[in-house]
Structure formats: structure tokens, C-alpha cells
Amino acid sequence: MADVARMAGVSVPTVSRVLSGAARVSPLKRERVEEAVRALSFRPSAAARALVSRRPKALAVVAGDTSKYGYAETIRGIEAAARAAGHTVMISVVEGPEAADADRALRLVLTQAIAGVLVLKFDPPGVAALRRMPPDVPVVALSGAREPGVPQAVLDEAGAAEELTRHLLALGHPTVHHVPVPPSRREDGRTTGWRRALRAAGARVPALEAATWSPHVARETGRRLAGDASVSAVFCGNDEVAMGVIRGLADEGVRTPEDVSVAGFDDHPLAELWTPAITTVRQDFFGLGERGFALLTGVVDGTSRRRFSSERPEVVIRASTAPPATR
Template sequence: MKPPVIADVARVAGVSVPTVSRVLSGSVPVGPERRARVMAAIKELGFRPNGAARALATGGQPMIAVFAGDTTRYGYASTLQGIEEAARQAGYMVVISVVETDDKRTVDAAIDHALGQPMAGAIVLEYDPPGVAALAAIPPWLPVVAAASGRPADEQVAHAFMDDRFAAARATKHLLEIGHHTVHHVAIPSPGRPSARMLGWRDALTEAGAPVPPVLYADWAPDSGYDAGTRLALDPEVTAVLCGNDELAMGLTKGLTDAGKSVPEAVSVIGFDDHPLSHLWTPPLTTVRQDFVRLGQKAFHLLNAQIDSGTVPASVRFVPDLILRSSAAPRAVHSV
């Protein structure tokens, strides 16, 4: 079947083609009843207006929208860098919209504001609850791709994703293989609990028949990692910790050290992301390296292919690497 066009929307809605165009562009007010009929027809047909073609027709530069819960954290900023680099090379302008919370009014306002311009498509950073909510709220006529930190739950949307579950399991297995009887986990916030990183950690412990300690939940700030470190230092059974990201691992090592537990002599620590400062930390962090820039570039390429073809491409999986440094050591060197 051929993809629906504006004339099909007009026919199903019982309005003229110019009326559909006005609803899509927002250039001229349209009565609420007719607008509702047009939007219902768009949803029924799965119509996707070509924002790139509209921009070319008006002499403008085609644009894509990027929705993110944050732009300051390392993974978010690096993914945005990759998107922007790839989009610029393809002749697209990128409009970034920050979605602060997953509150429906906040999400709808961010999407309405961004889509007030003739967008050719959108990329959502599905790293947190605001990202999940934004992806669910994207109108069905707009081409959309998600960048994510785990396998997609919705196969109707193309994803460029890091296989965090596999990577966390690999990091946990490494600690078990070098002699630790179990591994504790300090978790970052996630789109849902349990996160892919938590599932991978639990997979490895369960497969090895090792005890599964209670998860210690933290927020994004290194200070929460510090607090986790001071708490874990009180437990003599703690010899290895997998952290949800490198910032938490940095805070954790400081908290452990201040509480009298040296790293890695008393407790081994592994982080996640390979933050630019991780190799300069004391001791240098063993970590899971994630190429967020490449992930962002691939997310744009998937979106561009969808814009060109009108079909949803297959998702693309990235496998992070485990980078061995000094913060993780065999259990045998630990003090008894």
C-alpha cells in the first residue's frame, strides 16, 4: 500500500485539503471540531507529513526535534553531540527540547512547542522517565527514533540502543571471576525498575549461584555515590561494587576511602560509561565504555532513513566494552 497523503486525510476527515494543511502548519486558526476530525483522520491513517519536503518547498532548512530529560549529564550531552554532527552533515538543523519531568502537561507542552515548526522527524533520548513519556506522546504521523540504554520494549519504534544488560552482566562476572563472592550494586535512576544494568548484574549473580545483595538506590549526583560508599563501608562483607555510572563510582570511592576502606585493596569498584575523567581518577576506574557519540549518530541515520523511505528501520544494538583499570582487583589482595 502507498503511504497516505494529505488528500486521503481530507477525504476521511470530510474537509478540504487546505484545511488539513492549515491544521498541520498552524498558520491559520482552524475550528476545534474540524481540527479534531483532521487529527482523528491522521491517527487512523497513520499519516506522516514530510517536514523535510515542506521546508524545501518554503526555502527553509529541514529540521528535526530532539527530546531529552537533561542536556548536562555526560551520556546525554555526548548523544546530543553525535546527533547534531550527523544531522549537520546531512543538511538538517537540530532543535533540542528539554523535558524536565514525565508530567503529562510538561511533556505535551514540550512536544507542542517543538512541533510548532515544520519538523521532519524526532529523536527521543529514552534514558529516563521523561524520555519514556515523551516517546509515548509523539504524534503517530511524525517519524521518530529513540536512543536508549537497553533493549526496546516497543518494536514499533526504531531504537539505537546500548545493551546495558549484557554489559552489566559482563562487569559483574569479571568481579566474580577474580575471586569476589558477590557484587553489590549502586543504581542510578532509570526509565523503570529494574533497569537493564540492574537486570544484567542480577543475571550474572544468579547464573553463578552467588548471593544477590539488596540494591542501593542513588540519584545522578556523585554525592549520592559518596553516601552509598560510607554506608557500604560499614558492612565487612562488601568487597566489590558495580555502580550505575562513573560519577557514582567516583563518589563511592571517596566515601569508602574516607570511611577507612581503600580501593581496590579493601573494596573493588566498577563504574559505567567511561566518563572522560574516569582514567584520571584515583585509582583509575575500571568501567564499561559506551560510545554515546556514535549512538547519537546512528540514531540520526535511522531517522533519516525513515524520513526517506516512510518505513520504520530495524533497531541497532551496540555492545559496550569493559575497560580494565586499577579500581578492581582480585579478592586475594583484600584484607581479611
């Protein structure tokens, strides 16, 4: 910066003022400084800037996964919003549900100069990260169900799951089986909504199938379900699980939706292309990420009192759900 100042014939603080755009500088000097910056292709050091100015333009995302559809889309939304606001995004993955896993992931980003942290609280590692977060770090959680505590952006999954389950019951299914994804707390919002709908309709509440994120495991579940004549509709924790279940049923000659209806969750980009096209709930993960970022900036600079941002996802009826077979 001293080089730039020398070249432009001004002092270092003046260069700083031009670059940060904070204070007023005469047009002449501003012009000269900008020219020198270009000529020397000068890039200010964010490290030095963060060291002195105490409000870094960077944030960290902490998550249990980054490549699964919902996670990846949420991160994409965060990144887009952050980039638009001139913030850099750092990512740290929490490998497992233990406190030690969370500490390892957090240490990496908490030593960086960051304005705050966004935690993807979709699974046990995310919950662990949130629990281990030092109290002095601004944090916003992104999740599928509102909980007291930290500020959070949520997708009201329980409400949508309830509506989707009602849709299946309305088609005439006596009850709806459920293959959950691994819950982040005691019970996933999707499972809660499903249970609520069954209870409200006075339907039998079947035991939960084994929870999984893996479509391959879900395929096994589908095969098993094919042998159970009491199964006429299955609500899956997400679309990938639904794809596995549909495939597993098909392996055993059970057709969807003619013999068994299957519904998913998330509106995965491939859900519409699946055969049959999957009935699901459209989740705006990208928007969730954007809302999370907005919430965090509000928390950090105190411009906003808002601590919650909720959105209700939308049920999308497609071909994988139909009235029960008359068998």
C-alpha cells in the same frame, strides 16, 4: 528572491532551481544567479521552504537532561551527523516524568517544521516524552535497552553489565553490590545484566542501593557501604556514581581496590584519571547519536526498512577492581 531574480535577469523559479540544485539550469544563468546571491548576500527562508516543500531539513532532540556526560555526548553525535547532512537540530528538555512535562517540551518542537524527533530514552522524562508523542510524527528512540515499539538505536547495556559483573566475580568476590542510576523503565539494563550474572554464578543477590545520578548522593552511599563488612565489590550505574562511592569509602578509610573493588559504567573522560583509575564499560554515545540520526532519516524517507541499530559496549578493566581483601 525576486531581487536576486531581477538582478540576474531570470525568473524566480530559476533562482529556486539554482539554490535547491534540484533541476538543470544552463551554466550561464546559474553563474549569474550565484553572483547575484553573493552580491545581495541572499539567504533563503527556511520557513517558506518548509511551508511549501513538506520535507524540512530539521529534527528535534527531546531529552530529560542535556548536560550530563552521556546525554551531552549523544546530542553531540546527533548534531554532527545532522549538520553533515544539512539538517538543523532543535533541542527541548523534559523537566519531569509527568505527561504534562512531556507535552510542554513536545509542543515547542512539534509546531516547528521538523522531519522527525529523536528521543533520549535514558530516564523517566524521556520515557514520558516517548509515550506522549503523537502517532503521526516520525520518531526514533535512543536508549540502553531494546524494547518493542518505536524504532531505536541502542547500546546493549545489559550484556556489558553482565560481563563486567562476571569480571568482578572471577576476581573472587563472593557477590557484587549495586548502586543503580534511576531506571527509565521498571529496571535499568545495567541492573538487569548485573542480576543475570549473579544468578548465573549462583551468587547471593544483595538488595539494591538507592538509585541516583548524583555523585554527591553516591558519596553518602559509599560512606554507608564502608561500614558493611559484607561489601567487597560494588558495581555502580555510572562512573560519576562510582567516583562518589569511591570517595565515600575513602572518607571512612576504606581503600579502593585494596579493601573494596568499585566499577562504573560509561567510560567518563575522567574515569581514567581518577585515583584509582576506574574499571568501567566504554559506551560510544557519540556513535549512538549518529546511528540515531541515520535511523531517523531512514524512517522518514523510507529508504531503509531498518528499525533497530544495536551495539555492544566494551568492558575496560582498570585499577579500581582487584581480588578481594583477605580480611
